[in-house]
Amino acid sequence: MLDPKPPVLSLSSAELEAWLVTNDLPVYRGRQIWGWMARGAASFQAMHDLPKGLRAALERDFRITSLRPVALNQADGALTTKTLFELDGGHSVEAVVMRYTDRSTLCISSQAGCPIGCPFCATGKFPFGRNLKAHEIVEQAVDAVRVLAGEERRLSHVVFMGMGEPMANYAAVLESVRRLADPELLGISPRRIVVSTSGLIPRIEQLAGEGLPVTLAISLHAARDELRDVLVPINRKYPVRDLVGAAQGYATKTGRRVSYEWVLLAGVNDTEQDAKELGTLLRRKLAHVNLIPFNPVEDTPYRAPDRAAIRRFREMVEAEGLNVTVRDTRGREADAACGQLHERVMRSRVPVS
Ligand code: SAH
Numbered sequence: 319m320l321d322p323k324p325p326v327l328s329l330s331s332a333e334l335e336a337w338l339v340t341n342d343l344p345v346y347r348g349r350q351i352w353g354w355m356a357r358g359a360a361s362f363q364a365m366h367d368l369p370k371g372l373r374a375a376l377e378r379d380f381r382i383t384s385l386r387p388v389a390l391n392q393a394d395g396a397l398t399t400k401t402l403f404e405l406d407g408g409h410s411v412e413a414v415v416m417r418y419t420d421r422s423t424l425c426i427s428s429q430a431g432c433p434i435g436c437p438f439c440a441t442g443k444f445p446f447g448r449n450l451k452a453h454e455i456v457e458q459a460v461d462a463v464r465v466l467a468g469e470e471r472r473l474s475h476v477v478f479m480g481m482g483e484p485m486a487n488y489a490a491v492l493e494s495v496r497r498l499a500d501p502e503l504l505g506i507s508p509r510r511i512v513v514s515t516s517g518l519i520p521r522i523e524q525l526a527g528e529g530l531p532v533t534l535a536i537s538l539h540a541a542r543d544e545l546r547d548v549l550v551p552i553n554r555k556y557p558v559r560d561l562v563g564a565a566q567g568y569a570t571k572t573g574r575r576v577s578y579e580w581v582l583l584a585g586v587n588d589t590e591q592d593a594k595e596l597g598t599l600l601r602r603k604l605a606h607v608n609l610i611p612f613n614p615v616e617d618t619p620y621r622a623p624d625r626a627a628i629r630r631f632r633e634m635v636e637a638e639g640l641n642v643t644v645r646d647t648r649g650r651e652a653d654a655a656c657g658q659l660h661e662r663v664m665r666s667r668v669p670v671s
Pocket residue numbers: 432438439440478479480481482483484514515516535536537579580581610611612613614615655656657658
């Protein structure tokens with residue numbers, strides 16, 4: 319049966335303080351509780367500098383998390399791990415942790431499923447489930463902190479590139495970003511948080527006005543409307559030129575360079591014409607292009623280009639005068655399209671602890 323208690327992270331700081339007051343406890347305990355959550359405490363009992371009575375009261379009234387890990391996969395010799403979480407109500411989402419020598423990046427989900435329906439994306443193939451609540455997003459990060467702490471690592475970067483379109487769940491995503499960045503909670507610099515979007519222009523404009531310098535990633539994949547209408551169907555509503563205009567407005571307002579994502583699909587968007595169109599679109603803009611070799615998804619008509627074709631396309635884009643990098647297919651490069659890692663890649667399954 320579902321535990322009806324609210325997860326503690328569903329409370330704001332003010333709500334937690336109100337709860338402490340109601341229970342005749344000093345409000346400064348709130349900071350301590352958040353401190354423990356930020357260190358990935360696995361239970362209220364583990365918060366051992368809190369009085370026993372407080373720990374018992376927390377346990378009586380709250381759950382430590384609403385997420386239930388149901389499957390764990392790993393790749394790259396356990397440097398990449400993907401957890402499938404079941405949410406209250408039965409939907410599930412995945413989160414991927416990628417470990418590097420100098421950083422650890424979490425790829426986070428913002429929705430169960432995705433309403434945008436890009437034809438090359440595994441998430442878009444399932445019916446849309448629901449928006450995640452802010453605490454469900456933050457809980458993915460707290461879980462990653464806990465796992466990484468056990469390896470003496472710290473969570474340093476968060477990318478909204480898992481399941482879902484973050485801009486279609488704007489309020490919860492924004493609140494979760496604020497909480498991830500809150501020094502009393504996870505304290506991750508907004509600059510180390512990437513919000514990736516298929517291109518909801520009004521939300522990009524809204525984000526530019528929030529005073530939060532997060533890195534914006536635009537999933538472009540095509541520089542002409544005719545092709546982008548197919549690859550990223552929301553393009554029919556928000557066409558390429560307007561989208562780049564909004565993204566560059568974001569760059570101007572925040573001073574942050576925009577990342578443009580380009581999933582390489584053999585014979586579809588890796589031709590000289592594509593490189594030239596991309597050059598025309600982004601030349602002399604505060605922009606960086608990330609080429610992502612397609613991670614094959616079953617029942618799609620798409621294929622990944624071979625190494626030589628990837629190199630050729632990168633060179634053509636470079637020749638257009640753009641900054642460009644190729645991400646590695648396993649999702650090992652920073653900010654990879656990690657939520658889209660196919661089971662084929664996350665080959666070995668390990669027991670959930
Ligand atoms: N919905 C948002 C964020 C999640 S998708 C967006 O689309 O930006 C994160 C990135 O993964 C996007 O750039 C998306 O185009 C890419 N992606 C989706 N399916 C992929 C696949 N099979 N192989 C490689 N990248 C993929």
